[in-house]
Amino acid sequence: AQKITQTQPGMFVQEKEAVTLDCTYDTSDPSYGLFWYKQPSSGEMIFLIYQGSYDQQNATEGRYSLNFQKARKSANLVISASQLGDSAMYFCAMREGPGSQGNLIFGKGTKLSVKP
Amino acid sequence: DSGVTQTPKHLITATGQRVTLRCSPRSGDLSVYWYQQSLDQGLQFLIQYYNGEERAKGNILERFSAQQFPDLHSELNLSSLELGDSALYFCASSPRGGGEEAFFGQGTRLTVV
Numbered sequence: 001a002q003k004i005t006q007t008q009p010g011m012f013v014q015e016k017e018a019v020t021l022d023c024t025y026d027t028s029d030p031s032y033g034l035f036w037y038k039q040p041s042s043g044e045m046i047f048l049i050y051q052g053s054y055d056q057q058n059a060t061e062g063r064y065s066l067n068f069q070k071a072r073k074s075a076n077l078v079i080s081a082s083q084l085g086d087s088a089m090y091f092c093a094m095r096e097g098p099g100s101q102g103n104l105i106f107g108k109g110t111k112l113s114v115k116p
Numbered sequence: 117d118s119g120v121t122q123t124p125k126h127l128i129t130a131t132g133q134r135v136t137l138r139c140s141p142r143s144g145d146l147s148v149y150w151y152q153q154s155l156d157q158g159l160q161f162l163i164q165y166y167n168g169e170e171r172a173k174g175n176i177l178e179r180f181s182a183q184q185f186p187d188l189h190s191e192l193n194l195s196s197l198e199l200g201d202s203a204l205y206f207c208a209s210s211p212r213g214g215g216e217e218a219f220f221g222q223g224t225r226l227t228v229v
Binding site for chain 2: 035037043044045046047050091093095102103104105106107108109
């Protein structure tokens with residue numbers, strides 16, 4: 001079974017609008033962390049935001065926020081005021097708790113295209 | 117700049133050859149992870165080192181090996197290369213073996229011809 005599911009292979013958004021990228025996860029470990037990365041066409045993996053399973057509040061970093069719904073096992077990324085430079089692949093990833101290896105498990109990604 | 121340095125950025129080599137990819141983790145990070153990104157498999161964890169010791173193995177082929185040196189830099193050795201080994205190889209580092217930090221290098225794009 002997939003541990004990280006990103007159901008949107010591709011998304012379009014108009015410049016300056018907000019967009020939500022979906023991510024659901026599957027784990028039985030009570031302690032885990034959720035990450036979002038951006039991968040532009042140049043290839044590097046850019047860390048965007050992190051949410052811990054015990055964090056009470058949703059994580060925010062500038063224009064990025066994470067809509068964390070623990071009971072639904074979802075960790076959607078919200079990008080506000082989209083910019084042309086936001087066009088990229090976006091990956092959701094999970095790191096399971098202390099008993100795990102500590103590596104990241106990635107989803108298949110969502111390709112976001114921002115239209116002018 | 118994530119602080120994780122990978123060299124080389126690009127590598128083109130022939131089938132059957134052996135290559136070495138290098139990673140310098142962020143200053144102070146003890147843990148290094150290697151990942152492979154290919155079109156068909158996506159991003160997959162290969163292997164983790166922590167303070168010089170192998171800590172975890174993922175989907176790493178027997179033809180591949182890695183090590184972490186006393187100065188904490190790491191090398192990934194790929195041998196008897198096949199066309200299917202063409203991929204983007206990433207190194208990531210974190211202070212320990214888990215937690216909320218996982219910063220990636222820029223990757224090495226390997227093309228096997």
